[in-house]
Ligand code: SF4
């Protein structure tokens with residue numbers, strides 16, 4: 001018995017229950033920037049699916065049709081190359097901006113930060129200031145507490161479902177989706193993803209918050225590899241601040257104490273609950289709330305601001321490098337050059353991208369046949385992808401075999417061209433004829449040319465295939 005008690009008392013849990021953080025409201029220049037960023041990014045996210053372009057949703061990732069529409073661009077599965085380039089660009093941008101400005105992405109633009117900020121704002125509307133929230137959390141359950149909690153969670157759940165609906169609205173027509181949702185007719189995968197994404201938003205921004213940054217985000221772990229001593233970080237000026245001391249009376253005896261009045265505001269405003277005075281920590285998302293909080297305190301007690309500030313390790317070590325020199329570092333130059341090169345490559349590749357793409361399949365039923373005119377005739381199945389934003393007419397021709405002619409099969413109609421709607425695929429038959437008297441080989445390579453018939457610079461797609469004839473009689 002005593003053994004088990006000893007054992008139990010000597011064991012400690014590997015998992016410490018996390019305490020909820022109630023960030024104190026803060027005002028200041030960086031908080032204003034965070035508000036601007038939050039409203040701009042949330043506005044963009046919620047409004048973008050409702051924007052129209054050429055009579056269709058401007059941004060639509062149409063998975064069933066395997067087409068991604070982004071304003072005037074339509075990407076097909078064959079354009080995977082562009083998606084790869086975009087991902088490389090995103091990665092390089094993250095490296096580049098992290099090397100210059102540290103975790104500015106985390107503090108001002110990461111979806112986790114932005115949605116958490118919105119949820120914290122709703123929490124304040126309902127439950128009041130930090131002190132009032134803590135008081136409510138500690139209070140026993142009462143009608144008031146139930147009412148406030150119910151209102152807060154109703155707001156959070158509504159906002160989360162709206163977020164989930166908007167997310168799915170990027171993958172299927174948003175107006176139909178919202179109509180179906182509010183008529184309670186939404187079902188299947190669409191409903192699943194609305195609920196799943198809504199639930200993820202509710203959980204991550206309402207409950208997990210800083211734990212996502214601390215324990216789940218891989219960027220927090222590897223960003224230190226992109227840091228050097230000239231990367232911008234949020235830092236506490238220890239030389240100026242220490243020894244810290246409480247109370248404003250110490251201002252009269254500044255010689256014995258540092259400028260930090262140990263008010264704890266920098267800790268109370270921190271969304272990850274850390275104390276920046278203990279030095280740079282991986283939990284710090286560089287949101288600069290502690291800078292605003294501390295500056296406010298310094299102004300109130302009549303001391304210069306900047307006790308906590310954006311700084312670099314070099315500056316903290318007393319090196320004074322001009323900004324231009326600090327930016328002129330090998331890693332920034334390399335990331336910058338790579339970024340410019342890949343971005344230029346992306347733009348050039350995009351501008352050279354053909355608006356027509358063709359796939360050819362030979363008729364498998366017969367290698368060749370004799371036409372009514374006694375010509376040798378080969379038949380091909382042709383898929384024409386119209387990647388442009390306008391309805392197109394296409395003509396067909398052949399090269400690589402003297403005397404051969406190509407035309408759209410009569411079975412598809414009599415006209416000389418074939419029409420494919422914008423962003424659609426047309427499937428047609430093409431017949432290639434060769435007079436029997438012509439010089440040919442049993443099987444030889446030919447090229448089919450499918451050319452746009454309208455437009456200022458009509459584009460052509462050239463695809464190779466084979467033409468078969470009967471064995472030649474000598
Ligand atoms: S807000 Fe400034 S003065 Fe107050 S504890 Fe933090 S560093 Fe010290």
Ligand code: SF4
Pocket residue numbers: 234266269270271272273274275276283284285286287288289290291
């Ligand atoms: S320490 Fe300062 S900058 Fe870092 S997360 Fe906390 S409040 Fe934001």
